[in-house]
Amino acid sequence: MTATRKAGEPILAVSDVTKRFGGLLAVDRATFAVAHGSITALIGPNGAGKTTLLDLVSGYDRPDFGAVRFEGRRVDGLASYRVARRGVVRTFQLTRVFAAMSVRDNMMLGAQRHPGEGLHRLAFSRAAVRRAEAAARERAERLLRAFALDAKASEYAGALSGGQRKLLEFARALMAKPRLVLLDEPMAGVNRALGAKLLDEVERLRREEGMTFLFIEHDMDIVMQRADRVVVMAEGQVVAEGPPEFIRRDQRVIDAYLGRRGNAA
C-alpha cells in the first residue's frame, strides 16, 4: 500500500491542536509538521504536553480543537486501532508488553491484516492463515535477531529486563510495517550500548524502508546527534521547530528548556 504522496506534503500535520483537562491546558494550539522519511524529535520540559500530544496523534485521546492529518487525511477522532491500521504505530512511555505471553507471541501480534485473527477466515481459509502465520513468524525472528532478543523468544515478555522490554515494544511496533512510528522515550531505561543499537536500527529503517519517526527524548546529546528535525514544546505550546543546530541557538528554546537546565548545572 503506497501513500498518496504529494510533493512537499508532510506525512503528519498537526494544526492548532488543543486539549484541556479540567483547568489544565495540556496542549495549546500546537502546530507542526513531520516530513516524510525524517527522524523528528519532540522535546520539552516535563509537563510540556509531549505525551498528551502523542496520545492525540495516535487516537488515544481526542483533541478539543484542531486537526491531525496523516498522509493528508484526518485521523483525529479516529479510534486508536484505526489510526494504527492507517500506518501509525506507537510505543508507550511506561512500556506495555503482554507480560504473560511469550516474546515471540508479542511480536506475532504486530502482524497486520492477519487472516487468522478472523473467525470466519480461520474456519474457511486455513491455507491463507498458515501462510500469513509463517510469514509473520519469519519477520518476527528477523526482528528479534536485529534486537538481540532471539535467545529470549520463548520466554515470557514479563520476565525481560526493563531495557529489553523497550526493545521488544519497539520491535513489535515494527512488525506492523508502519509508515510513521511514534516513540515515547524509547531510550529511557535502556543501556547506552543497546540504545545505540536501537537508534542505528531507526536510521537503517528510515534509509532502507522509508519509515518516518517521531520520538520524545530527554537526552539532548541523542537529539542533537540523531534527529534531523526538532519540535520544542513548553507549557502546551510548540515554541520552536527546526533542525537541531538551529534549535540549539534559539533563545526561546534556551529560555524554555535548555536554559533551565543550564542554570541548574
Added chain:
Amino acid sequence: MSFFDLDFWVGVGIVAGIYGIFTLGLQLNVGFTGLINLGQAGFMCVGAYAMGMLVVDAGWPLGLAFPAAIVIAVAAGALVGLASLRLRADYFGIVTIAFSEIVRYVFQNAAFAGGNQGIIGYDAEWRAFQSWASERLAAIGLGEAAEVPLLVAVWATLLLCLAALRALQLSPWGRVLKAIREDEDAAAALGKNVFAFKLQSLGIAAALATIAGFFLAMNVTYLYPSEFDPSFTFFGYAVLILGGFASYGGVVVGAVLLCALTEGLRFLDLPLSAGQAGSLRFIIVGLILICLSMFRPQGLLGSKAEMQLRA
C-alpha cells in the same frame, strides 16, 4: 441410598458435564479475554427458555429449536456487549449480573414464559430418543441407569467444545484475545479492534451457556426461573478457580471434582438435621477452596508463572 448407587453418580456426571460446558464459556471470557462476565446464568436462561418456548408454544421440533435458541442467546450476548463492553472491567461485571437478574425476574413474572409454573413438555422428543437408546444399551448389558444416554451426550458435547476452544486458543485469534486480557490499549496500538474481539468472546460464551442450558433442561424436565439464579454463575467461578485460571482442561477437572465433592459429601453420616448437613457440605467445600487458594493459588491446572506475571 448407598454410596455405590449408579443412578446417583450418573446424575452427578451429567451435572458436572453441564457445569463444564457452562464454565468453558466463562473461562473464554475471564481467563482468556479478561472479561468479568457475571451474567453467564442469564445467557443460559435466555437460551433454555427460547428453546422451551419454541418447542412448546411454537411447535418447533427440538432439532430446529436448539440452533435457533443458540442464535437468540448469542444475539442477547451481542446486545449486552454493545451496551456495556466499552465500560471498565468492573462496571461490565455489574451490567452482566444485572442483565442476568432482569432476565430471571422477567421470566418469573411474564405470562408468556409460564411465570412461576415455568415451562414443561419440551422434552418429548428427547425422552423418546432416551428410551430408544436405553433399550439398545440394555441389550448390551448397560441398562441399569436410565440417564446414561444423557450422560454420554453431555460428555461428548463437553469434550467437543473443549477441543474446539483449545484449537481456537492456539490460533492467531486466540492470541489476540490473550493480548487484550494482558493490555487492551497496547493491543489497540497494534491495530486490533478490541471491541469486536470482546464481542465475539461474549457471543461464544453465550452459545456455550445455551448448550449447557439445553442439557440442564433435559435433565430437570421442566424450566423454572430460579434454576438460573446468579449462584449458578458463581458455582461456575468456583469450578474455574479450582481447575485453574486460563486453562480449559482445568474447567473439566474442576467441574468433576467440585460436583463429586458437593454431591459425595451427602454420604457423610452425621447426627445432623437435613438442613444442617446441607450447610455443612458447603462449609467443607468452602474450606477446601480456601486451602487451595493458599497452597495452590493458580488452581489445579493453572500456570503459576503466568499468574505471577499478571500480578
